[in-house]
Amino acid sequence: MLSYQSIVKKQEMTERVKRHPPAYRRKLNMAKRKNQKRRSKKYQVNNRQLKAKRMYKDTIFRMLYHDKENLLSLYNAVNGREYTDPEKLQVVTLENAIYMGMKNDLAFIMDMNLYLYEHQSTYNPNIPLRNLFYIADEYQRLVVRKSLYSTVIQKIPTPRFLVFYNGTKEVEDRSEFRLSSAYENPTENPDLELRVTMLNVNDGHSSDLMEHCRTLKEYAQYVARVRKYAAKQDVSLEEAVTRAVDECIEEGILAEFLLKNKTEVIKVSIYEYDKEFEEKKLRKAEYEAGRQDGIEIGRQDGIKIGRQDGIEIGRQDGIEIGKRILLEKIIKKKLKKGKSTEQIADELEEDINIIQKVVEKLKSQI
Numbered sequence: 001m002l003s004y005q006s007i008v009k010k011q012e013m014t015e016r017v018k019r020h021p022p023a024y025r026r027k028l029n030m031a032k033r034k035n036q037k038r039r040s041k042k043y044q045v046n047n048r049q050l051k052a053k054r055m056y057k058d059t060i061f062r063m064l065y066h067d068k069e070n071l072l073s074l075y076n077a078v079n080g081r082e083y084t085d086p087e088k089l090q091v092v093t094l095e096n097a098i099y100m101g102m103k104n105d106l107a108f109i110m111d112m113n114l115y116l117y118e119h120q121s122t123y124n125p126n127i128p129l130r131n132l133f134y135i136a137d138e139y140q141r142l143v144v145r146k147s148l149y150s151t152v153i154q155k156i157p158t159p160r161f162l163v164f165y166n167g168t169k170e171v172e173d174r175s176e177f178r179l180s181s182a183y184e185n186p187t188e189n190p191d192l193e194l195r196v197t198m199l200n201v202n203d204g205h206s207s208d209l210m211e212h213c214r215t216l217k218e219y220a221q222y223v224a225r226v227r228k229y230a231a232k233q234d235v236s237l238e239e240a241v242t243r244a245v246d247e248c249i250e251e252g253i254l255a256e257f258l259l260k261n262k263t264e265v266i267k268v269s270i271y272e273y274d275k276e277f278e279e280k281k282l283r284k285a286e287y288e289a290g291r292q293d294g295i296e297i298g299r300q301d302g303i304k305i306g307r308q309d310g311i312e313i314g315r316q317d318g319i320e321i322g323k324r325i326l327l328e329k330i331i332k333k334k335l336k337k338g339k340s341t342e343q344i345a346d347e348l349e350e351d352i353n354i355i356q357k358v359v360e361k362l363k364s365q366i
Helices: 002-019 022-056 060-065 068-079 127-142 145-149 207-212 216-228 236-248 255-260 262-305 306-338 341-348 352-364
Strands: 104-111 115-119 158-165 172-176 195-198
Touching: 002 341, 060 068, 060 115, 060 216, 060 262, 068 104, 068 207, 068 216, 127 158, 127 172, 127 195, 145 207, 207 216, 216 236, 216 262, 236 262, 255 262, 306 341, 306 352, 341 352
Parallel strands: 115 158, 158 195
Antiparallel strands: 104 115, 172 195
16 A cells, blocks of 8 residues: 555656646656566566476476376376376475475375375485475474374374386386384384385386386386487487487377477476486496595505405595595586576585585685
8 A cells, every 4th residue: 555655746746747748748658668568578588487497497207297197197007096086186295395405206195195206317225214304394284283282193194105216227126215224223123114115117117017007108218218319429418308209209109298398398308317417427436436445445454454344444435535526526517607506506406505515615716
């Protein structure tokens, strides 16, 4: 609501304009309309950039199963059900649930079970710990706080954790991770346990699951096609992804989805593959640094602590050294491209505080 002073000021301005000749007033009105149009256009551009940036940080898996019909098909295949009404799914994905730069992909309630689905292209045994944070956030939002002090038990949906893995590391079609595996002091019956089932959804794996979920089978075929062409030395990553998209559309592989989201799919696929490639380089550097330092320490201190212990200590130290060196190199390149600390943290899925320390170190060396 305008204040009294503002209203008076506006009236005075209107009276002054009226005293000017008609030609002047026409010019003034034209300038106002032009300025409004420019502001509107600027908003539209900024809004498009914001949407593109948000989509760019997404994954094809999330895009595909954001659709409730596709998600229901995946649920049915995993659980051996035959539901037909997508509205029975209550999607409860926490869009802002982030831990160390990592987001939960999909969360939904069905039959009083709370399912947390996550896609991974990198083998990660720490997924139970991550899911512990995710499920805590979910329950915190779902439960009415005041009822926690009631004498009546507060019922909560039963959690189910699944990872859909399509990385290049060879794994079984079905495996399990447990939170207790990370405990410093293992126990047979831990007070807190969390189990995550990992399903291998690479092309050629988990055949029974694939046969019952067409979108998952075609998604695996699309990913395999991207990797096939990206491995060629004579084409750019963008060309490889575009070729994979065009071929899949022609062959009816995720055709409707790819046609509808072609531009976004290409951007996201490039980001996903580039991220996967950077992680491979990081792991290779860790291995080499660990192997070299491990052998050296094992040779020098082998008499005191034993050759095997020396190599193991060196390997662990070397891994940390290699990881730090490569991380600094990657961050340095991204800084040269004009990227901010927040952008780098998002792209590398690393804690922003760690990125900030490296950035400060690099700046101090200039």
